[in-house]
Amino acid sequence: MNAPESTIWTYPWDLIDEGPATAVARIQDVGLKGVSLASAYHSFEMLRPHQPGEVLLRAPRGAVYFRPERKLPLDALVSPWMDGRDWWAECAEAITDAGLDLVAWTVFLHSTEVALNHPDCAQTHATGDVSTSQLCPANPRVRDYAVAIAKNLSRYGITVMECESLGYGPAGHRHYHPKVGVDLGAGGQFLHSLCFCEACGSRAGDAGIDIDALRADVNDRLRGILSTGVGAADCELILSELRGLDRLIEMRQEVVASLVAEVKEASAATLSFIGMGDPLSTGAPFEALTDVADAFEILAYSSDVEAIKSRVGEAAKQAGDASRLTIGLQAYPPAAHSAEELASEVEAVRFCGVERLSFYNYGIMPFANLAWIRQALGA
Numbered sequence: 001m002n003a004p005e006s007t008i009w010t011y012p013w014d015l016i017d018e019g020p021a022t023a024v025a026r027i028q029d030v031g032l033k034g035v036s037l038a039s040a041y042h043s044f045e046m047l048r049p050h051q052p053g054e055v056l057l058r059a060p061r062g063a064v065y066f067r068p069e070r071k072l073p074l075d076a077l078v079s080p081w082m083d084g085r086d087w088w089a090e091c092a093e094a095i096t097d098a099g100l101d102l103v104a105w106t107v108f109l110h111s112t113e114v115a116l117n118h119p120d121c122a123q124t125h126a127t128g129d130v131s132t133s134q135l136c137p138a139n140p141r142v143r144d145y146a147v148a149i150a151k152n153l154s155r156y157g158i159t160v161m162e163c164e165s166l167g168y169g170p171a172g173h174r175h176y177h178p179k180v181g182v183d184l185g186a187g188g189q190f191l192h193s194l195c196f197c198e199a200c201g202s203r204a205g206d207a208g209i210d211i212d213a214l215r216a217d218v219n220d221r222l223r224g225i226l227s228t229g230v231g232a233a234d235c236e237l238i239l240s241e242l243r244g245l246d247r248l249i250e251m252r253q254e255v256v257a258s259l260v261a262e263v264k265e266a267s268a269a270t271l272s273f274i275g276m277g278d279p280l281s282t283g284a285p286f287e288a289l290t291d292v293a294d295a296f297e298i299l300a301y302s303s304d305v306e307a308i309k310s311r312v313g314e315a316a317k318q319a320g321d322a323s324r325l326t327i328g329l330q331a332y333p334p335a336a337h338s339a340e341e342l343a344s345e346v347e348a349v350r351f352c353g354v355e356r357l358s359f360y361n362y363g364i365m366p367f368a369n370l371a372w373i374r375q376a377l378g379a
Contacts, residue, residue: 002270003160003295003326004034004101006377007358011038011046012065012087013057014363018050020094027100027362030374034101036162036358037091039153040064040076041107042133049366062113068152073145074114074121092156101159104267108146109135110165123169124197126218134169137283138199138255146259150266161267162297163274167256167284168195170277184222185231186278187238191218193281194248200255207251214244235280252283261292270294272326275315286318297358299328301335305348312352322353331359331369331376339372346376 008027015023015037027035042062048055063079064072066088072078079087095102112133115122121139123131135142150161171184171192184192196215204211221238225231232238239245264271272295279285286296296319300308308327316322327349329335329342336342349357359373 003356005356006032007034007036007103008032008362009036009105009358009360010362012091015091016087020091024094024098028098030370031377034103035095036103036105039066039088039104039106040149042110043112046364048363062111066152073141073148074118077113088156096157103160103162104153104158105162107164108166109137111135123195125192126194126196126215127222136195136197136199137167137259138203143259147262147266150263154268158269161269161271166260167282168252170281182226182229183231184225185233187232187235188225190235190281191222194218203251204248207247209244209247217242253288256283257288257292260289272297290320295324295326297326297328301330303335303341305344308345308348309352312349312354325354326356326358327354328358328360331372332365339375342372343376
């Protein structure tokens with residue numbers, strides 16, 4: 001598997017503002033072997049400690065930060081910040097010229113910009129609500145969109161296609177500030193994450209699932225939770241009680257696995273899948289992806305080394321082998337309060353047999369914290 005042993009998640013605007021060669025040299029000096037460069041990203045507001053002037057940067061719309069060969073499906077926004085330039089090409093050149101691996105960190109299906117413009121491509125809950133931020137991986141147009149992004153990125157000489165949100169979106173992960181006064185419980189959150197859009201309905205029908213009856217049952221369960229305020233804690237009990245739900249879970253996992261395979265083929269690179277959220281809700285347990293993904297990533301943002309060991313050990317079982325894992329760490333509080341604390345976290349990861357690490361995030365941490373990474377890596 002061709003993947004760097006250490007990398008840092010990085011935004012192209014940070015490299016552009018600091019000068020790509022200058023910023024990359026700073027990253028290389030830390031001892032890191034690669035740069036995970038954001039290619040498609042959601043909206044954000046960011047505090048930038050490196051900047052001498054204004055330090056708040058806001059992107060109200062999700063966008064791609066490369067110059068596509070042709071217009072992307074679903075009218076995906078090419079960042080107007082680039083003003084005709086190709087930031088990704090400029091950053092990629094600096095990264096590869098320095099001898100570092102270029103990792104295409106890509107947020108695929110979590111896009112408020114695309115979901116609002118194309119609600120027919122967004123996930124639809126059993127209650128009839130349409131997501132404003134999550135595209136459905138079963139939708140053919142969404143799949144074309146994801147493949148087009150990967151194919152475009154293959155032109156830049158990437159080493160790794162790093163996939164974030166390449167599956168169903170978990171309930172609760174939204175664009176707007178949430179206002180929630182009901183504890184749905186783990187089971188309720190799972191039910192609320194299920195998609196009943198037209199594309200999912202068509203696939204369910206092909207799988208012999210009575211999707212209308214199942215949707216009605218899921219809706220009834222959710223309405224009961226909303227009316228009583230008593231959440232459903234047991235996902236396994238729900239799976240045993242709702243007819244067809246187990247087959248829907250299998251269908252969703254096939255949807256995600258086949259999309260991952262298509263993205264991998266289009267990217268012509270090692271594919272690393274970032275696991276976020278409850279696997280039952282995302283349709284993306286590592287066990288269902290071991291034949292299509294080359295590597296897996298989890299985030300272990302914690303100062304508790306025993307918790308890190310437990311999390312990494314469980315992920316290794318799910319991935320089939322610790323050698324297939326990359327572990328994400330934060331080099332700043334509250335996950336790490338010192339270089340020594342970060343070093344102990346790195347040691348905990350390596351204790352579990354994992355050698356690949358990624359650190360979050362170059363542009364939002366002070367320069368001083370880069371020295372913590374150097375010390376933790378033993379560079």
